[in-house]
Amino acid sequence: MKHNVILVLLDGLSYQVAQHALGHLQAYCRAGRAALYKLDCELPALSRPLYECILTGVTPIDSGIVHNDVVRLSNQRSIFHYARDAGLKTAAAAYHWVSELYNRAPFQAARDRHTADAALPIQYGHFYYADHYPDSHLFADADSLRQQQAPDFLLVHPMNIDDAGHKFGLDSPQYRNSARMADVLLAEYIQTWLDAGYQILVTADHGMNADRSHNGLLPEEREVPLLVLGSAFSLDPQAQPKQTELCGTVCELLGVAHDKPLCRELLK
Ligand SMILES: [Zn+2]
Numbered sequence: 001m002k003h004n005v006i007l008v009l010l011d012g013l014s015y016q017v018a019q020h021a022l023g024h025l026q027a028y029c030r031a032g033r034a035a036l037y038k039l040d041c042e043l044p045a046l047s048r049p050l051y052e053c054i055l056t057g058v059t060p061i062d063s064g065i066v067h068n069d070v071v072r073l074s075n076q077r078s079i080f081h082y083a084r085d086a087g088l089k090t091a092a093a094a095y096h097w098v099s100e101l102y103n104r105a106p107f108q109a110a111r112d113r114h115t116a117d118a119a120l121p122i123q124y125g126h127f128y129y130a131d132h133y134p135d136s137h138l139f140a141d142a143d144s145l146r147q148q149q150a151p152d153f154l155l156v157h158p159m160n161i162d163d164a165g166h167k168f169g170l171d172s173p174q175y176r177n178s179a180r181m182a183d184v185l186l187a188e189y190i191q192t193w194l195d196a197g198y199q200i201l202v203t204a205d206h207g208m209n210a211d212r213s214h215n216g217l218l219p220e221e222r223e224v225p226l227l228v229l230g231s232a233f234s235l236d237p238q239a240q241p242k243q244t245e246l247c248g249t250v251c252e253l254l255g256v257a258h259d260k261p262l263c264r265e266l267l268k
Helices: 015-021 023-030 047-056 079-085 096-102 135-149 160-168 173-195 243-254
Strands: 004-009 034-040 090-095 114-116 124-128 153-156 198-203 223-229
Touching: 004 047, 004 243, 015 034, 015 173, 015 223, 023 034, 023 173, 023 223, 047 079, 047 096, 047 243, 079 090, 079 153, 079 243, 090 096, 090 135, 096 124, 124 135, 135 153, 135 173, 160 173, 173 198, 198 243
Parallel strands: 004 153, 004 198, 090 124, 090 153
Antiparallel strands: 034 223, 114 124, 198 223
16 A cells, blocks of 8 residues: 655654643544654764664664764665655655755755755755754745645654754753744644645654753653654554664555565554
8 A cells, every 4th residue: 555655853852842742743642643652763862863764774873874974975775765766756845964865965055955856866855954944934845845746755854943952952941842833833734734645754863951962872862752643554552663663664654665674563
């Protein structure tokens, strides 16, 4: 069975804040139309290594994307590769490091910020390069791609939660409120996306700590949410998905060939 998929990556959202701050998404859970799981991110708890982990299913120590300053194309196969090679349409509204991992590195804003090239793994993209690029604009960029291109796979990747965490720390009104803001923004789109037939996953690369950073094993920097919404999900509370299984699970939903681990229990 083939489904279209939207993967929302809320950068830097700790599970402990996701648990109480996402009122709209939690309403879907309470109504039995979504499920919330807790994942431990792979190590180190850093952005670029974990974008690669989520999108390819490969851990940082195996991918070689071991810190944020490794600026090169990934040498792994990502969801974008599997989908494009199966003839599906791919799109992303995401931080420019995602463009660097799968399309072109280093990022050149004038060339890469707006991308439309069927030969690239990410065929249609809007990529930003300021951490304070407003989430409201990012979600509008993403929905524009959806409306204009009708992609089979769309990555939506806002940065304001992580940005607030680095400026104010885990235990701050600014960090928590940026998570609440992302939830309100999602409220504008979620039902439209579901009605359009998309299966939706909402997760984070890593969390945040009280030192305004993230890298290691503290629960608040390592535990991240995974919310799933859509008719293809089992919503089984016993499922124990891993971050390395997201790539294979999305490929399974898309109905494309892949060679990565997946979490079968997440799916019907
Ligand atoms: Zn960060």
